[in-house]
Amino acid sequence: MTGAPLTPEQQARVVSIAMDLAREGRTAELMEFLDHGLPVDVADREGNTLLMLAAYHGHGETVEALVARGADVDQRNDRDQSPVAGAIFKGEEDVVRTLVAAGADLDAGTPTGRATAGMFGREHLLPDEER
Known part of the structure; x- marks a missing residue:
């Protein structure tokens, strides 16, 4: 038995919950959303993806899991910022x-x-061959 499709409001709520999980680094729970059909590159109203939020908040395990699921590592948000x-x-x-x-x-x-590395004195974060 298949349930009815989600309403736009329900879809927005699912995306919001998933974004919170990415922001908080709750990898296992986030992967369940993907397992149930949430697109890995879904974006919020500002164009932030799950990967963008996990990367910005420093959740390495979540970033690795999203990359392994095929997340677009170069997908930029509405402000043209990259993960x-x-x-x-x-x-x-x-x-x-x-x-x-x-x-x-x-x-x-x-x-x-x-x-960004140059502006904030973080050139040491760039790979040696990229400096």
Whole structure:
């Protein structure tokens, strides 16, 4: 037996809960939402993805799980910010390493990850070959 499709209000609530889980680093619970059909690159009203929020808040395990599920490491929000630039801004070395290893473009977005590192004195977060 299949349930009725979610209303727009219900869909918005599901996305909001998932965003909170990403923001809080509650990986196992978030993965259940994905297991039940929530798109890995779903975005909130500001264009922030689950990956963006997990990266910005320094939740390495959640970032790794989302990357493993195929999250777009370069999907930018409505302010043209990238997950890797957010992680650099926050000084999240492990998250930056994971995103770069997954192919994140340090020259994407405004400001770019590379520019963010320069602005905030965090060049040490860039891979040696990227400095």
